[in-house]
Amino acid sequence: MDxxxxxxxxxxxxxLDGHDxxxxxxxxxxxxAGMEVVYTGLRQTPEQIVAxxxxxxxxxxxxxxxxxxxxxxxxxxxxxxKERGVDDVLVIGGGIIPDEDIPALKAAGVAExxxxxxxxxxxxxFIREHVKR
Amino acid sequence: MAVQELVSRxxxxxxxxxxxxISIVEDRREGFExxxxxxxxxxxxxxxxxxxxxPGSGKSTFVDxxxxxxxxxxxxVGVVAVDPTSPFSGGALLGDRLRMQxxxxxEGVFIRSMGTRGRLGGLSTATSGAVDVLDAAxxxxxxxxxxxxxxxxxxxxxxxxxxxxxxxxxxxxxxxVIKAGIMEIGDxxxxxxxxxxxxxxxxxxxxxxxxxxAPGGHPEGGADRDADRRQWRPPILMTMAESGEGVAEVVxxxxxxxxxxxxxGLMERRLRRARAETMEIVSQRIWRGLRERPDxxxxxxxxxxxxxxxxxxxxxxxxxxxxxxxxxxxxxx
Numbered sequence: 001m002d003x004x005x006x007x008x009x010x011x012x013x014x015x016l017d018g019h020d021x022x023x024x025x026x027x028x029x030x031x032x033a034g035m036e037v038v039y040t041g042l043r044q045t046p047e048q049i050v051a052x053x054x055x056x057x058x059x060x061x062x063x064x065x066x067x068x069x070x071x072x073x074x075x076x077x078x079x080x081x082k083e084r085g086v087d088d089v090l091v092i093g094g095g096i097i098p099d100e101d102i103p104a105l106k107a108a109g110v111a112e113x114x115x116x117x118x119x120x121x122x123x124x125x126f127i128r129e130h131v132k133r
Numbered sequence: 134m135a136v137q138e139l140v141s142r143x144x145x146x147x148x149x150x151x152x153x154x155i156s157i158v159e160d161r162r163e164g165f166e167x168x169x170x171x172x173x174x175x176x177x178x179x180x181x182x183x184x185x186x187x188p189g190s191g192k193s194t195f196v197d198x199x200x201x202x203x204x205x206x207x208x209x210v211g212v213v214a215v216d217p218t219s220p221f222s223g224g225a226l227l228g229d230r231l232r233m234q235x236x237x238x239x240e241g242v243f244i245r246s247m248g249t250r251g252r253l254g255g256l257s258t259a260t261s262g263a264v265d266v267l268d269a270a271x272x273x274x275x276x277x278x279x280x281x282x283x284x285x286x287x288x289x290x291x292x293x294x295x296x297x298x299x300x301x302x303x304x305x306x307x308x309x310v311i312k313a314g315i316m317e318i319g320d321x322x323x324x325x326x327x328x329x330x331x332x333x334x335x336x337x338x339x340x341x342x343x344x345x346x347a348p349g350g351h352p353e354g355g356a357d358r359d360a361d362r363r364q365w366r367p368p369i370l371m372t373m374a375e376s377g378e379g380v381a382e383v384v385x386x387x388x389x390x391x392x393x394x395x396x397x398g399l400m401e402r403r404l405r406r407a408r409a410e411t412m413e414i415v416s417q418r419i420w421r422g423l424r425e426r427p428d429x430x431x432x433x434x435x436x437x438x439x440x441x442x443x444x445x446x447x448x449x450x451x452x453x454x455x456x457x458x459x460x461x462x463x464x465x466x
Contacts, residue, residue: 005160006223006250030224031224031225031226032224034222034223035224036224036225036248037224037227039226039230040230041234044237048234048237051237051238052230052234052237054148054149055148055237055244056152056230057152057153057156084149085149086149
């Protein structure tokens with residue numbers, strides 16, 4: 001009877017860069033695709049992101065990063081989720097991320113990385129096909 | 134995980150269990166009635182405070198600062214923040230949390246964002262359920278932030294023990310304030326952004342509106358509303374939520390209001406909520422029956438045709454349909 005089930009997504013900006021246009025574009029696109037998007041804004045620590053993801057019981061954590069700190073911050077989020085016993089949340093990332101960094105991020109539990117030029121429709125499709133519950 | 138285990142973990146303040154229970158209630162997933170039945174005996178302890186006001190009046194920032202005040206006093210806080218669901222896509226951008234993330238690492242604060250999911254009135258259907266889960270989990274205070282309201286979104290009045298109505302300077306003339314509805318629900322009035330020009334005028338307008346409506350002047354509001362009002366004169370407080378100035382006084386005023394309500398007044402408020410909620414659940418069940426049951430839909434179609442052909446009138450047809458739904462409901466138990 002889960003007639004009211006909606007995909008819930010946390011959109012977060014980890015790290016220190018102050019540019020959230022991309023995150024906002026994604027947030028809006030997901031909203032327009034019928035999802036509930038919790039937007040937490042700039043300069044979030046991985047700890048804050050994970051705490052918010054748990055309280056909001058989201059299906060997806062979507063992070064955007066432009067500062068180059070993805071190699072540290074994305075895996076930290078997946079690790080913290082694991083430590084808290086959360087294994088049913090899809091973690092995705094986006095931003096300025098060199099292709100050669102992507103395999104390591106995926107190995108760390110980031111399901112997909114969307115770099116500039118990705119259409120929002122692609123991201124929506126990926127989420128719909130990969131949510132874990 | 135089994136519902137019962139989730140419930141016992143939530144009652145022990147386990148964050149993930151609390152969070153999952155809210156989802157179960159919000160989505161009306163399998164077993165949500167069972168959740169309700171198990172948690173309800175543990176509810177009724179929290180001070181439930183509604184924060185409402187027009188869009189952009191500073192509700193989220195204000196709730197953030199209220200939570201800080203309560204935490205400084207050693208009290209735990211649950212927050213339910215409601216934002217509008219798009220009527221076009223069914224999606225929602227829930228942005229209230231943006232101003233509250235400082236609490237993310239404080240286990241004494243639990244924040245949950247919700248979309249209205251098609252409901253008008255300032256709340257979502259599941260808001261009361263989320264409040265009950267947080268109450269049962271032992272949060273001392275539950276703050277509900279409504280969507281930005283206009284002139285008639287007064288649902289919060291039947292859910293909260295205390296309603297804070299936020300106004301800001303510069304929104305309109307005094308006739309806005311005395312239009313029906315919204316002014317009657319405030320137990321504590323806050324004029325936020327007090328550094329802005331026109332603040333004294335807003336205070337004066339609220340004062341005047343309260344004077345006009347003070348002694349037993351709510352024919353539509355019902356007797357209980359009047360009884361509350363007889364001794365309680367809603368205070369009007371000026372704040373700057375951004376800096377936190379004046380928020381401590383609002384917290385004090387809420388405590389004073391709760392004290393004023395006392396046992397009898399609180400019971401009166403909760404009776405009001407119980408009435409509204411039960412009616413709502415009953416009507417939802419009837420709707421669901423109409424939507425989901427093939428026999429009911431078929432009968433509805435048959436009756437619609439009969440009405441259109443003037444063989445039966447709409448009221449008699451409705452009674453027939455209602456009887457069909459009720460008999461099947463009681464047969465199902």
